[in-house]
Amino acid sequence: MSSYFFYGTLRHLPLLNLVLGEDPTRDPDGPRAGLVHAQLAGFRLAWAKGQSFPVAVAEPDAVTEGVLVSGLTAPQLARLDYFMTGFGFAPERVEVETDEGAAATLTYLPRDARWHPGAAYHHDSWLDRHAKLEIAAAAEAMRHYGQVDAAQMAGRFHAIRTRAQARLNAQAQAPVATLRGDAPDVTVLDDRLPYADFFAVEEYRLSVPRHDGGGEIEMDRAVFVSGDAATVLPYDPVRDCVLLVEQFRAGPFARGDRNPMVLEPVAGRVDPGETPEDCARREALEEAGLELGTLHEVARYYPSPGAKSEYLYSYVALADLPESAMGVHGLLGETEDIRTHVISFARLMDLIGSGEASTAPLLITAAWLARERGRLRAG
Numbered sequence: 001m002s003s004y005f006f007y008g009t010l011r012h013l014p015l016l017n018l019v020l021g022e023d024p025t026r027d028p029d030g031p032r033a034g035l036v037h038a039q040l041a042g043f044r045l046a047w048a049k050g051q052s053f054p055v056a057v058a059e060p061d062a063v064t065e066g067v068l069v070s071g072l073t074a075p076q077l078a079r080l081d082y083f084m085t086g087f088g089f090a091p092e093r094v095e096v097e098t099d100e101g102a103a104a105t106l107t108y109l110p111r112d113a114r115w116h117p118g119a120a121y122h123h124d125s126w127l128d129r130h131a132k133l134e135i136a137a138a139a140e141a142m143r144h145y146g147q148v149d150a151a152q153m154a155g156r157f158h159a160i161r162t163r164a165q166a167r168l169n170a171q172a173q174a175p176v177a178t179l180r181g182d183a184p185d186v187t188v189l190d191d192r193l194p195y196a197d198f199f200a201v202e203e204y205r206l207s208v209p210r211h212d213g214g215g216e217i218e219m220d221r222a223v224f225v226s227g228d229a230a231t232v233l234p235y236d237p238v239r240d241c242v243l244l245v246e247q248f249r250a251g252p253f254a255r256g257d258r259n260p261m262v263l264e265p266v267a268g269r270v271d272p273g274e275t276p277e278d279c280a281r282r283e284a285l286e287e288a289g290l291e292l293g294t295l296h297e298v299a300r301y302y303p304s305p306g307a308k309s310e311y312l313y314s315y316v317a318l319a320d321l322p323e324s325a326m327g328v329h330g331l332l333g334e335t336e337d338i339r340t341h342v343i344s345f346a347r348l349m350d351l352i353g354s355g356e357a358s359t360a361p362l363l364i365t366a367a368w369l370a371r372e373r374g375r376l377r378a379g
Contacts, residue, residue: 009054036099041062044059051115055115083150133272140164186206232316236321242343243288244357245338263358314361
């Protein structure tokens with residue numbers, strides 16, 4: 001058994017317990033054998049630039065607060081090493097001070113120049129702004145343990161955090177039930193994660209109560225899991241025109257569509273910590289070079305709930321759309337090659353009628369615009 005000094009995010013016991021693989025039903029805030037408060041002299045904590053965790057920076061007169069945990073088992077240490085080494089941290093021998101005196105131990109410190117220190121780290125700020133998301137993300141990250149190596153897991157972590165943010169968004173929404181029944185007591189009998197990268201596939205064996213109260217139905221289901229996304233259709237009420245984007249889409253290609261070039265609204269994944277509205281504005285700049293005016297919410301919805309967790313926030317945005325707004329855009333780093341079209345509202349409806357425009361977000365948004373267009377044009 002070994003002891004480790006934990007600072008920053010891992011001094012938060014719910015996160016530490018999850019990484020170590022301890023019983024999730026135990027009280028994370030309750031007393032823990034082998035844990036004492038400790039201080040590490042000669043280091044200060046700074047936010048890693050652009051990240052939601054700190055790095056320890058050597059500084060002679062600084063002191064870093066944390067906890068010393070002893071009695072860690074070999075399986076726990078293997079899980080801990082998996083989580084930390086993937087992000088470029090390695091164990092180093094240090095000496096910490098406890099109420100009972102000095103203690104030799106190990107702690108994880110940055111082993112390369114991957115992370116650059118920024119502003120001073122404040123643990124209370126992390127608890128308020130990041131803790132829920134990072135715990136949710138770590139829960140999926142540790143499901144990769146034993147399936148992919150640590151570097152692969154870390155390389156997927158942005159996508160993991162995006163899916164975690166979607167789960168938090170879902171939990172924060174108050175369910176509306178005026179026609180449908182109350183939320184059923186679903187039992188997860190088994191679950192697997194056979195694939196995870198930019199998207200994930202989760203397989204479940206579930207027990208779901210019957211509508212008539214006559215017992216339960218056991219079912220096997222596979223779900224394509226992704227983060228939430230925002231779509232926005234820019235509309236110029238003066239010119240009565242809209243902007244569409246055209247790009248290759250792998251979904252129609254995989255189905256065998258003879259033309260997998262798709263006409264859509266501007267769209268993109270909602271990044272961790274980002275609002276859907278901010279996402280819509282960011283994507284409009286990236287995909288169309290366009291600054292948006294007022295956003296009007298169209299709907300929030302599951303486009304294909306039988307097999308996909310994806311949840312969309314769709315908007316119409318007021319915008320200035322001269323013909324010069326047409327062009328080729330996209331981020332090469334995200335392998336985007338996007339052409340924009342500025343067309344009249346009448347032409348949009350013709351495209352929908354002919355089937356050339358055939359994506360659900362565009363059809364739903366166009367229906368909303370057809371209803372609200374007069375109001376928007378009247379100002």
